[in-house]
Amino acid sequence: MQPLHRIAILAEGAFSIFGAKTAVGVLRYSRHQIVAVIDSTKSGKVVQEVLGFGGNIPIVGSVQEALLFHPDVLLIGIAPTGGQLPAAFRHAVLEAIRHRLNVWSGLHYFLSEDEELAAEAARCDVRLWDVRKPRRDLVVGSGKALHTRAYVVLTVGTDCNVGKMTVALELRNAFERLGISAAFVATGQTGILIDGEGTPLDAVPGDFMAGEVERLVLEKDAQGVDIILVEGQGSLLHPGFGPVTLALMLGAMPDDYILCTVPSRTTYRPDHRLPIPPLNQVIRLYEDVMAISYKLPKVRGIAANTSDLSDEEARAILAQYNQETGLPVCDPMRTGVENLLEVLQIGLERKRKNRVCSP
Amino acid sequence: MQPLHRIAILAEGAFSIFGAKTAVGVLRYSRHQIVAVIDSTKSGKVVQEVLGFGGNIPIVGSVQEALLFHPDVLLIGIAPTGGQLPAAFRHAVLEAIRHRLNVWSGLHYFLSEDEELAAEAARCDVRLWDVRKPRRDLVVGSGKALHTRAYVVLTVGTDCNVGKMTVALELRNAFERLGISAAFVATGQTGILIDGEGTPLDAVPGDFMAGEVERLVLEKDAQGVDIILVEGQGSLLHPGFGPVTLALMLGAMPDDYILCTVPSRTTYRPDHRLPIPPLNQVIRLYEDVMAISYKLPKVRGIAANTSDLSDEEARAILAQYNQETGLPVCDPMRTGVENLLEVLQIGLERKRKNRVCSP
Numbered sequence: 197m198q199p200l201h202r203i204a205i206l207a208e209g210a211f212s213i214f215g216a217k218t219a220v221g222v223l224r225y226s227r228h229q230i231v232a233v234i235d236s237t238k239s240g241k242v243v244q245e246v247l248g249f250g251g252n253i254p255i256v257g258s259v260q261e262a263l264l265f266h267p268d269v270l271l272i273g274i275a276p277t278g279g280q281l282p283a284a285f286r287h288a289v290l291e292a293i294r295h296r297l298n299v300w301s302g303l304h305y306f307l308s309e310d311e312e313l314a315a316e317a318a319r320c321d322v323r324l325w326d327v328r329k330p331r332r333d334l335v336v337g338s339g340k341a342l343h344t345r346a347y348v349v350l351t352v353g354t355d356c357n358v359g360k361m362t363v364a365l366e367l368r369n370a371f372e373r374l375g376i377s378a379a380f381v382a383t384g385q386t387g388i389l390i391d392g393e394g395t396p397l398d399a400v401p402g403d404f405m406a407g408e409v410e411r412l413v414l415e416k417d418a419q420g421v422d423i424i425l426v427e428g429q430g431s432l433l434h435p436g437f438g439p440v441t442l443a444l445m446l447g448a449m450p451d452d453y454i455l456c457t458v459p460s461r462t463t464y465r466p467d468h469r470l471p472i473p474p475l476n477q478v479i480r481l482y483e484d485v486m487a488i489s490y491k492l493p494k495v496r497g498i499a500a501n502t503s504d505l506s507d508e509e510a511r512a513i514l515a516q517y518n519q520e521t522g523l524p525v526c527d528p529m530r531t532g533v534e535n536l537l538e539v540l541q542i543g544l545e546r547k548r549k550n551r552v553c554s555p
Numbered sequence: 556m557q558p559l560h561r562i563a564i565l566a567e568g569a570f571s572i573f574g575a576k577t578a579v580g581v582l583r584y585s586r587h588q589i590v591a592v593i594d595s596t597k598s599g600k601v602v603q604e605v606l607g608f609g610g611n612i613p614i615v616g617s618v619q620e621a622l623l624f625h626p627d628v629l630l631i632g633i634a635p636t637g638g639q640l641p642a643a644f645r646h647a648v649l650e651a652i653r654h655r656l657n658v659w660s661g662l663h664y665f666l667s668e669d670e671e672l673a674a675e676a677a678r679c680d681v682r683l684w685d686v687r688k689p690r691r692d693l694v695v696g697s698g699k700a701l702h703t704r705a706y707v708v709l710t711v712g713t714d715c716n717v718g719k720m721t722v723a724l725e726l727r728n729a730f731e732r733l734g735i736s737a738a739f740v741a742t743g744q745t746g747i748l749i750d751g752e753g754t755p756l757d758a759v760p761g762d763f764m765a766g767e768v769e770r771l772v773l774e775k776d777a778q779g780v781d782i783i784l785v786e787g788q789g790s791l792l793h794p795g796f797g798p799v800t801l802a803l804m805l806g807a808m809p810d811d812y813i814l815c816t817v818p819s820r821t822t823y824r825p826d827h828r829l830p831i832p833p834l835n836q837v838i839r840l841y842e843d844v845m846a847i848s849y850k851l852p853k854v855r856g857i858a859a860n861t862s863d864l865s866d867e868e869a870r871a872i873l874a875q876y877n878q879e880t881g882l883p884v885c886d887p888m889r890t891g892v893e894n895l896l897e898v899l900q901i902g903l904e905r906k907r908k909n910r911v912c913s914p
């Protein structure tokens with residue numbers, strides 16, 4: 197585990213539950229210490245007042261003000277609207293660099309390739325970390341994650357943007373509360389900014405995606421954790437993102453899956469032209485593909501994002517899914533992940549026994 | 556179709572059937588005119604003497620000598636051993652540029668990003684085309700190839716390096732000999748150098764691989780061809796390259812497949828640690844995955860690369876595969892592709908009828 201950082205989050209003009217997804221994710225799940233949020237339109241409040249969680253973390257009006265709380269990292273928690281790097285962003289980043297803050301960014305625009313910013317960062321001896329930029333020394337996957345000591349669970353989905361990162365992080369935290377050591381493997385920009393490491397899988401060249409996942413899973417396994425929760429991406433038959441999903445399956449060689457879904461969604465994002473198959477078909481596909489050659493991973497539970505439904509509708513759909521599939525079903529944000537935790541504890545026990553029995 | 560070029564192939568010190576795979580592929584399948592091969596160790600011979608095909612194309616000792624045959628393209632037909640760009644390569648490329656030849660390269664080292672070469676190319680107004688470099692305006696796949704007018708056939712494999720490009724090109728040529736318009740979609744560097752266009756799929760970021768295939772298939776379909784033969788890559792359950800294969804399936808949305816295999820191979824290249832599933836399981840997987848949501852593509856025939864077997868062994872294995880699968884089986888280099896051509900003509904007829912019947 198890397199040393200803990202003290203992070204100031206830049207969310208200028210956009211700090212709210214829906215306006216700053218990355219900032220909210222980092223505040224909810226990061227193990228680093230968030231010392232301040234920068235948004236001059238909400239300056240003087242605390243995070244709790246805006247998000248309904250987050251306690252007394254102050255919201256301040258500028259990088260300058262955030263310095264009072266001694267951050268060592270400026271984390272860019274929103275995407276700028278229009279243009280590559282608006283002047284206000286550039287100004288904030290330069291100010292952070294000049295005060296010796298490292299800068300973590302999930303922007304498409306790479307700060308480390310910006311001449312002015314890169315020169316200033318070199319002069320001040322700080323790191324500009326563009327999390328969307330894949331590393332240089334990539335390798336081809338070779339199935340090495342077939343033999344992890346840890347119990348590997350991959351979150352998969354019926355579509356992209358259905359809550360795969362959230363349920364993985366909720367489960368990681370829930371396991372740790374039980375005293376079971378759990379690791380999270382981040383594969384998308386928000387997950388990487390939350391965890392402080394990971395791979396931006398969607399930006400990795402096709403030949404190396406599975407290899408990147410494999411590398412991360414083996415790294416976590418070498419740390420001796422009991423369970424590795426891998427953040428899924430896309431969906432296996434999504435017409436654009438399916439290959440990224442398969443890379444996660446072949447790279448992580450999961451022992452089991454948690455399937456994520458949005459009940460109200462019937463067609464793949466973002467085009468909504470092609471239908472998502474029925475839940476039981478999706479489950480069978482994820483299980484069968486890997487069973488041909490590798491392990492026999494099962495979908496052990498379902499995480500449904502019901503945020504656009506009423507309490508009553510949500511309860512009904514969770515019950516319906518449970519009946520249709522015979523699996524525990526939850527909405528992590530509405531009901532918690534207790535039932536998934538239980539079923540994965542059984543899986544963890546199964547993995548331990550197999551480990552003992554194998555030569 | 557782009558205008559035909561006059562190509563000189565650089566294969567210095569390596570021109571042979573096994574030493575210069577790209578050069579041999581281009582000589583065998585390119586529709587451009589190959590005017591000379593450059594290899595000073597074989598200077599004075601003609602291609603036929605070295606490869607057993609290729610007729611009177613002269614082998615010359617230098618770029619300078621190749622100029623006698625008025626090329627407009629220098630195609631780099633071998634990979635340099637050791638180092639990024641050896642001095643001899645640089646010298647040959649510079650000489651070509653100064654004589655106003657465009658340069659086509661499949662090297663990992665991007666000529667267009669080499670300061671000296673790029674400056675000289677700009678000065679001489681020629682193009683340095685690094686075929687491994689993906690284009691900039693990539694899009695996410697959205698299943699648009701579900702509705703092509705043309706009959707789309709994807710070559711798939713039990714592994715990487717089993718002959719997927721070769722059988723696609725042999726079939727393209729065989730269809731054209733019958734007067735049926737056929738297009739080849741190149742997805743690897745040799746295929747791109749042969750065809751003069753295509754996408755280096757292994758270098759495209761994961762999110763955009765399917766979109767690249769879709770774009771190319773739709774472009775060929777818009778040209779009004781009858782059949783589109785898509786060059787496959789990898790194998791669906793290959794632990795490293797599987798995602799690239801899935802991108803081809805989701806991007807091309809094939810009507811049918813030809814399955815390629817090397818009978819003597821039992822484990823995935825290059826590691827040879829994981830077993831390749833039995834042939835019938837591989838066939839079923841390729842068919843079933845797409846059938847869940849999209850089309851009902853079938854494996855219509857098998858192309859087996861038996862180059863490492865005796866005539867007798869080869870005959871036996873082709874007969875065995877035919878018996879096991881009920882499908883026509885050939886070795887394109889040993890027996891020709893006549894039986895695959897027949898079964899795909901039936902498929903083409905089926906597609907035509909469905910097109911007439913559909914609204």
